[in-house]
Amino acid sequence: xxxxxxxxxxxxxxxxxLEIETQENIERGMTPEEARCAARRKFGSLALAKELCxxxxxxxxxxxxxxxxxxxxxxxxxxxxxxAAAILSVAVGIGATTALFSLVDAILLxxxxxxxxxxxxxxxxxxxxxxxxxxxxxxxxxxxxAWRGHTGAFEQIAEYQPSPxxxxxxxxxERIAAARASxxxxxxxxxxxxxxxxxxAQEDQPGRDNVVVISHALWTRRFGSDQGIIGRRVLLxxxxxxxxxxxxxxxxxxxxxxxxxMYKALSRSDIWKPLALTPAEAADxxxxxxxxVARLKACVGVAQARAELNAAVDRMVRESKExxxxxxxxxxxxxxxxSGDVRPAVMLLFGAAGLLLTITCANVxxxxxxxxxxxxxxxxxxxxxxxxRLRLLRxxxxxxxxLGISGGAAGIAIASGLLRLFPAVAPAGLxxxxxxxxxxxxVLGFSLALSLLTAxxxxxxxxxxxxxxPIGAALRTGGRTAAAATGGxxxxxxxxxxxxITLVLLTGTVLLARSFALLMRVPAGFRTENVLTMHVxxxxxxxxxxxxxxLYVRDIVEKCERxxxxxxxxxxxxxxxxxxxxxSNLTVEGRPVTDMSKAATADFRGVxxxxxxxxxxxxxxxxxxxxxxxxxxxxxxxxxxxxxxRLWPGIADPIGNRFKRGDDPNEPWVQxxxxxxxxxxxxxxxxxxPQIYRPYEQNSLLEVTLAIRSASDxxxxxxxxxxxxxxxxxxxxxxxxxxxxxxxxxxVSGRRLQVLxxxxxxxxxxxxxxxxIYGVVSYSVAQRTHEIGLRMAxxxxxxxxxxxxxxxxxxxACAGGAxxxxxxxATTRVLxxxxxxxxxxxxxAFTAAVALLLIVALAxxxxxxxxxxxxxxxxxxxxx
Amino acid sequence: MLILRTxxxxxxxxxAIATTIERASSDVLQVDHGSLYPALHRLxxxxxxxxxxxxxxxxxxxxxxxxxxxxxxxLHAESSKWEQFVSAVARIMRPAREEE
Numbered sequence: 001x002x003x004x005x006x007x008x009x010x011x012x013x014x015x016x017x018l019e020i021e022t023q024e025n026i027e028r029g030m031t032p033e034e035a036r037c038a039a040r041r042k043f044g045s046l047a048l049a050k051e052l053c054x055x056x057x058x059x060x061x062x063x064x065x066x067x068x069x070x071x072x073x074x075x076x077x078x079x080x081x082x083x084a085a086a087i088l089s090v091a092v093g094i095g096a097t098t099a100l101f102s103l104v105d106a107i108l109l110x111x112x113x114x115x116x117x118x119x120x121x122x123x124x125x126x127x128x129x130x131x132x133x134x135x136x137x138x139x140x141x142x143x144x145x146a147w148r149g150h151t152g153a154f155e156q157i158a159e160y161q162p163s164p165x166x167x168x169x170x171x172x173x174e175r176i177a178a179a180r181a182s183x184x185x186x187x188x189x190x191x192x193x194x195x196x197x198x199x200x201a202q203e204d205q206p207g208r209d210n211v212v213v214i215s216h217a218l219w220t221r222r223f224g225s226d227q228g229i230i231g232r233r234v235l236l237x238x239x240x241x242x243x244x245x246x247x248x249x250x251x252x253x254x255x256x257x258x259x260x261x262m263y264k265a266l267s268r269s270d271i272w273k274p275l276a277l278t279p280a281e282a283a284d285x286x287x288x289x290x291x292x293v294a295r296l297k298a299c300v301g302v303a304q305a306r307a308e309l310n311a312a313v314d315r316m317v318r319e320s321k322e323x324x325x326x327x328x329x330x331x332x333x334x335x336x337x338x339s340g341d342v343r344p345a346v347m348l349l350f351g352a353a354g355l356l357l358t359i360t361c362a363n364v365x366x367x368x369x370x371x372x373x374x375x376x377x378x379x380x381x382x383x384x385x386x387x388x389r390l391r392l393l394r395x396x397x398x399x400x401x402x403l404g405i406s407g408g409a410a411g412i413a414i415a416s417g418l419l420r421l422f423p424a425v426a427p428a429g430l431x432x433x434x435x436x437x438x439x440x441x442x443v444l445g446f447s448l449a450l451s452l453l454t455a456x457x458x459x460x461x462x463x464x465x466x467x468x469x470p471i472g473a474a475l476r477t478g479g480r481t482a483a484a485a486t487g488g489x490x491x492x493x494x495x496x497x498x499x500x501i502t503l504v505l506l507t508g509t510v511l512l513a514r515s516f517a518l519l520m521r522v523p524a525g526f527r528t529e530n531v532l533t534m535h536v537x538x539x540x541x542x543x544x545x546x547x548x549x550x551l552y553v554r555d556i557v558e559k560c561e562r563x564x565x566x567x568x569x570x571x572x573x574x575x576x577x578x579x580x581x582x583x584s585n586l587t588v589e590g591r592p593v594t595d596m597s598k599a600a601t602a603d604f605r606g607v608x609x610x611x612x613x614x615x616x617x618x619x620x621x622x623x624x625x626x627x628x629x630x631x632x633x634x635x636x637x638x639x640x641x642x643x644x645x646r647l648w649p650g651i652a653d654p655i656g657n658r659f660k661r662g663d664d665p666n667e668p669w670v671q672x673x674x675x676x677x678x679x680x681x682x683x684x685x686x687x688x689x690p691q692i693y694r695p696y697e698q699n700s701l702l703e704v705t706l707a708i709r710s711a712s713d714x715x716x717x718x719x720x721x722x723x724x725x726x727x728x729x730x731x732x733x734x735x736x737x738x739x740x741x742x743x744x745x746x747x748v749s750g751r752r753l754q755v756l757x758x759x760x761x762x763x764x765x766x767x768x769x770x771x772x773i774y775g776v777v778s779y780s781v782a783q784r785t786h787e788i789g790l791r792m793a794x795x796x797x798x799x800x801x802x803x804x805x806x807x808x809x810x811x812x813a814c815a816g817g818a819x820x821x822x823x824x825x826a827t828t829r830v831l832x833x834x835x836x837x838x839x840x841x842x843x844x845a846f847t848a849a850v851a852l853l854l855i856v857a858l859a860x861x862x863x864x865x866x867x868x869x870x871x872x873x874x875x876x877x878x879x880x
Numbered sequence: 881m882l883i884l885r886t887x888x889x890x891x892x893x894x895x896a897i898a899t900t901i902e903r904a905s906s907d908v909l910q911v912d913h914g915s916l917y918p919a920l921h922r923l924x925x926x927x928x929x930x931x932x933x934x935x936x937x938x939x940x941x942x943x944x945x946x947x948x949x950x951x952x953x954x955l956h957a958e959s960s961k962w963e964q965f966v967s968a969v970a971r972i973m974r975p976a977r978e979e980e
Contacts, residue, residue, distance in 0.1 A: 009943075012941065012943075013894065013917070013942070013943045014917060016893075016895075016936075016940050016941060016942045016943075017893075017894050017895045017913065017917070017942075019940060020893075020895040020936065020938070020940060020942070021895060021913070023938060024899075042913050043913040043914045044912060044913065044914030044915070045914060046914070048914065049914040049915070049917055049918065052915070052917075052918035053917050053918050053921045055918070056918045056919070056921040056922040056925065057921050057924075057925055
């Protein structure tokens with residue numbers, strides 16, 4: 001077959017037959033009209049012949065599909081409101097599911113961008129007895145040495161330590177996330193530099209380690225993709241380093257997820273410098289501050305690796321005085337470490353998107369059913385003319401596919417928009433692998449497949465209905481009365497399903513929202529109004545001596561206090577709720593510790609006297625620090641209420657008691673001079689841990705954060721404070737300038753995002769369900785106009801008609817609500833891990849959700865119900 | 881089978897096929913013109929006949945059908961089957977006539 005035989009060809013062929021016959025008839029003596037009539041009669045039904053020809057040619061004909069699609073497009077164009085509603089519904093469902101799938105794909109399904117990533121594991125220490133709130137702890141250098149030397153499970157182990165650096169030079173000083181990493185890091189991950197090289201073992205030693213490797217992003221951003229970058233020198237923290245290599249694009253190990261949540265502020269590393277441990281660092285067994293990533297040998301499993309590491313840990317704990325029993329090694333695959341924590345939340349939201357998609361399917365099915373009912377006359381006619389039911393199904397299917405594909409395309413556009421908005425609601429560092437999120441080939445393929453599947457699903461409803469059309473009835477009544485009986489049931493069932501699913505989404509949202517609200521009302525221990533904070537990372541080169549640091553810091557605080565509008569200013573090493581802490585065990589005077597596993601631990605902070613005033617942390621007993629508490633005066637401390645209770649249980653007033661950090665007998669005792677209110681520093685949803693504050697001069701660290709309380713809006717102060725700091729040292733960078741309120745908000749940004757997204761889905765579901773029931777009831781009222789008119793003529797009042805309609809809709813909503821409640825009971829169990837302060841079966845939440853559903857259902861049916869009540873019996877009875 | 885037999889003599893367009901069958905059977909067989917075309921298209925799909933557009937005698941554009949090789953083979957098979965059937969029926973019918 002050279003060319004395709006199309007619809008036009010069929011017309012031509014049959015027409016030419018008729019013409020020839022007509023011509024022959026004329027030759028036989030008939031008039032042209034008679035000739036034509038006779039020819040037509042002899043031929044029989046033209047439409048039937050065409051239909052049979054089309055069938056005889058087989059379904060494989062491409063033209064058949066084209067014809068179906070053209071027909072479908074014509075129909076859709078004639079009813080723009082219907083088409084728009086259907087396409088929009090599909091778009092919402094597909095858009096939400098596609099957007100969430102791109103999250104699932106990037107975070108959970110994509111293999112990590114390293115060589116043979118399923119052989120990569122992270123190593124850590126664990127000790128459940130410490131009860132610190134996190135399962136894994138960093139490692140110290142001697143452990144790593146032992147693990148390297150005595151285990152055969154790994155091809156290679158690499159250690160690293162996040163270590164932010166200040167880059168100074170030609171432009172603004174900039175604080176860069178960086179990592180001190182052993183030379184094996186690049187080999188373990190299997191990544192090579194694209195320009196230059198990574199450092200060697202010789203360079204990984206103190207004194208020879210002034211080389212760095214930079215990320216592609218930094219190279220582009222700060223150095224303008226300069227090809228001559230290799231060999232250039234830069235100043236990092238005041239020290240001169242040579243750039244020897246540039247890493248490939250999108251390599252930022254360690255980034256969010258690859259390091260514990262403690263370092264949330266550091267979302268991706270841009271500079272790598274050699275670890276270069278000094279002999280002191282290498283021997284310090286108690287300094288748990290290194291992280292490790294390793295590559296397992298080919299046939300070794302995680303369990304075996306863990307067993308080997310544990311053997312080494314046991315040996316070391318036995319030989320060392322500093323460690324007490326209970327320590328073990330923790331081995332996790334890198335993939336699990338990166339995304340394991342967020343997996344439940346991402347899957348929850350993906351599931352919710354799926355539920356929303358189901359609702360949109362039900363909605364579109366309803367719309368199609370309504371339209372199929374109206375077309376019964378046309379369909380009956382076609383069936384009577386001999387069109388096969390299969391042919392009809394194909395027609396309906398092509399309409400559904402057209403809807404599905406157009407809705408899917410619109411949905412992809414919606415998903416693209418949502419993903420572009422995403423970084424605005426999800427701060428950097430909240431989710432791992434955020435720069436891998438996007439609409440790539442796999443996500444688009446998923447979206448297409450989903451569109452086709454949903455088209456088949458919602459298309460099956462009108463298809464099934466049309467198969468049951470009795471031809472005679474359809475032709476006779478024009479389809480109206482029959483439709484109300486059969487099609488109506490399926491539509492009601494779909495509405496019940498829609499309401500049930502909507503209730504599940506609503507309940508989940510209410511539970512999460514209540515959790516969030518309860519969490520935000522938890523007293524953090526400090527007052528957040530009008531407090532500005534900023535991080536002041538001091539340079540190790542300039543401020544290596546603690547006295548210099550103390551003076552510098554005091555200078556900054558005094559200058560800030562003198563600014564107009566400032567009520568108080570103070571410094572702490574790390575703000576609460578930023579996930580950073582400095583935990584040590586301690587010894588209480590008079591209670592020597594024999595078993596260190598029973599020793600108390602506390603969070604140690606260094607503060608200036610004005611800190612508590614600036615943060616609004618009230619003093620409960622005793623006195624505050626003053627400027628006289630400095631390096632030369634006896635050691636003092638302010639402790640939190642929890643610390644007081646834990647360290648001296650039963651003693652009402654521990655002021656004057658002494659303790660010391662660690663258990664070194666040469667370390668001087670520190671005296672408690674006051675008790676302050678508890679601060680929830682690890683998280684609003686966690687119990688406050690014991691806090692011990694030392695005067696900055698007695699516990700001076702390089703990393704400090706400034707907190708400034710002003711009389712009114714402090715945002716305007718930022719510039720002034722920066723100015724003051726620059727007056728003292730113009731190269732001092734300042735980062736993370738934000739209001740204290742923002743710090744608190746960021747600490748719960750994960751929960752907030754969950755509530756937002758789930759709430760969005762629930763809101764859309766409610767909207768769709770409302771629109772759905774509006775449609776169903778409107779249609780039903782229109783169908784039964786005759787019956788309503790009859791009833792009114794027989795004496796029913798308008799109010800009764802209205803009540804009748806509302807009651808019917810109410811029954812649907814209640815049925816849906818009941819099923820939804822059962823569904824919610826079953827599914828909100830999965831929410832248990834996400835809730836705070838409410839149980840998964842909180843009755844108040846369930847009641848609120850049900851009430852909201854009923855209100856929306858009744859509101860949506862109000863208008864069609866009123867229309868029913870306004871029916872004029874005279875018009876209705878005449879209406880056929 | 882009748883269509884195939886008619887086309888064995890040469891390509892014809894739809895109307896001509898119908899008239900040929902009617903004439904050849906001395907109008908005993910009346911061809912329902914409407915059901916002719918579905919049959920033609922079915923045969924075409926099965927590959928037993930092939931078609932292309934041409935001009936008829938009165939200069940009209942018409943679709944001409946011709947027998948393909950497989951169509952010829954099928955005709956042969958069907959014809960011999962038909963002849964077997966006819967002779968079988970004849971053998972059954974003939975003894976009665978002889979008795980008569």
